Amino acid sequence: AQRVTQPEKLLSVFKGAPVELKCNYSYSGSPELFWYVQYSRQRLQLLLRHISRESIKGFTADLNKGETSFHLKKPFAQEEDSAMYYCALRSPQGGSEKLVFGKGTKLTVNP
């Protein structure tokens, strides 16, 4: 069964500090992984996907198949990064369009 685990419900850092939001997944094949973000009073939106291997708003995430992880990292956190972050997985092999989400991590960046 597909499962996404975000071990931290809450994460608090100071502005300028590095931040890492953890995501581990359970899936036997080669998944597609995503990070979605929801800023206060805004709709949920895609932040980045592992296929693109891109950096968005200074965030990067590397898929580590050995550790089944897809942690989200930023070297210097900004106050505007405060938001709810969700890791999500899709199983392309099954032809499924379904996206399975983790429970989310609320990031607070303090001034």
Next chain:
Amino acid sequence: DVKVTQSSRYLVKRTGEKVFLECVQDMDHENMFWYRQDPGLGLRLIYFSYDVKMKEKGDIPEGYSVSREKKERFSLILESASTNQTSMYLCASSFPAGDLGTGELFFGEGSRLTVL
């Protein structure tokens, strides 16, 4: 700009009432989804649809049904609302993954339902 519109931002209903949540998207997406979002539980998929009149159960379909009569519209129905269905409901849409896009989900603003 992709737009997913949920008709009701806030609803208050009584136990046993029938509730309709409407969602419309304007990007000709094949896929549409209904999730509920609860603190500490994240997003859980209720139902999704990959074509008109097609639907598949998600992880928590009990107590819900859906309708997709037109490509742009996906309705979530609570036949007899209960207090444990008090939640934020999110609608999303996407192109099929690997087809016209990567399957990125575009979300609506959400409908907060309170069942008394």
